[in-house]
Amino acid sequence: MLSSAIRALSRVPVRQLSTSRALLSLRPLGPKNAVPAFKGTAVVDGDFKVISEADYKGKWLIMFFYPLDFTFVCPTEIIAYGDRAKEFRALGAEVIACSCDSHFSHLAWVNTPRKDGGLGDMDIPLLADFNKKIAESFGVLDKDSGLSYRGLFLIDPSGTVRHTTCNDLPVGRSVDETLRVLKAFQFSDKHGEVCPADWHEDSPTIKPGVSSSKEYFNKILAMNRSKKLAAYGEQFEDDEDGTTVSKKPTAIHEEIATDEHGKRRFHGAFTGGFSAGYWNTVGSKHGWVPQVFSSSRDARGDQIKQRAEDFMDAEDLGEFGIGKRSIKQTAAFGDHERAGGKRKMAWERDSSSVSAMAQLFAEVVKPVR
Incomplete structure (x- = not known):
């Protein structure tokens, strides 16, 4: 048996033997x-x-x-x-x-x-x-x-x-x-806590134990869920007793208003129940009325209730522990907004040209009396 092993070893190339020794x-x-x-x-x-x-x-x-x-x-x-x-x-x-x-x-x-x-x-x-x-x-x-x-x-x-x-x-x-x-x-x-994958300072850790580890996994699940929503607001600090205050994302709704010619006249977003988009289009300087108005949120204007914080300034908000709010715009929305601005400029340029031609035509061609 030993002799067969030696014969097998003798058939291994020299370079392979060298590499094997290096690995060992x-x-x-x-x-x-x-x-x-x-x-x-x-x-x-x-x-x-x-x-x-x-x-x-x-x-x-x-x-x-x-x-x-x-x-x-x-x-x-x-x-x-x-x-x-x-x-x-x-x-x-x-x-x-x-x-x-x-x-x-x-x-x-x-x-x-x-x-x-x-x-x-x-x-x-x-x-x-x-x-x-x-x-x-x-x-x-x-x-x-x-x-x-x-x-x-x-x-x-x-x-x-x-x-x-x-x-x-x-x-x-x-x-x-x-x-x-x-x-x-x-x-x-x-x-005495353990650090999960990709841990960095101030990120959650795990307390060893079946029940305590569930706190971590529930927290991560909530964080991952919030990442899927466009949201505004800042994370509240933990309570003095160490209880974590969960962030509650507020969805940002998209609105689109189109005129009778099918041209998009308003594209915006809002976070509350009040729809600013509709009222910004009605009675505009161009005097047009929206023919089509769509929103990612159903019309809820009648359901709006004012809150106490609607009447508070920044100092009052801080005193009552209400977090600051700021709307975050996604890159995709920003690109769409810029593209819409270019379309609007082109439309206004074309419209002004047509109006000028119409005025000239009216002056040259006089109606027969």
Whole structure:
């Protein structure tokens, strides 16, 4: 049995064997693992400095690997993380960039202007891993090329890996996503709640538990339902006891008025029961009367009741906790409105031309008495 296995293995192409070994050895450090001990020379503020994992104990740490200095995708990543280092520090986190280059190569790259493909001044350390031991210990070393993959590790203050990603060489990473994940873990650790897909600050979280999780799903269902309606108004703040006040969307109704010639003379929208569209067309300066009037809401003028807030100013509304209202126009409605304006201008131009010709004709051709 062993001999047959050896014969089968001997028939595997050499390149396939090499790839298989690379895949077997590539096991990026996963969550809940302790960060490996590392120590090396880094370029910090334009000088050499020895740093280790012990220097970052008690802080959040983002450790990201990149393949090579003086390349193409790598500087975009390093500059992006470096330029936003203050945002990470504001969250109690530090960032380290690491590659298998020497610290001399790192220094030369930092001393090269950005317009020439360099990094310029950097606000994060560039750690040298010339013997490749750090990349290997984190499981991101491609032994075929001797370069590190684009691995990224989020390490908490206790030295435990909480999040890891590993990209192949051609594709860079997102600083925004790293910040989002960092904030999510910090929020979860502090509040004991879990963060759903695409979670961002101030968005709903889930309290672990069958009944408590239903609150989240009901809230999301209501939010998704409201997105399907054109609406006005602002979200009320939660009550002091933490009760969420649901937003109640108010539908925006479309109105169209057409004259006796079939020309559209009014196209508008309203949110309440009172239809302004009809009254804006009757008795207009052109003196025409709508022949066709349609609305996405049935005529309810007789049902209108005035409310107390109809007589309140902005100060009174705020005092009684009534939210401000503002109509939001959809892009489609705006495009239609602009197109209607062009049609109206063309119609008025044509109408004025016809009127002028009619007046001239009346002056030239006198009736026979």
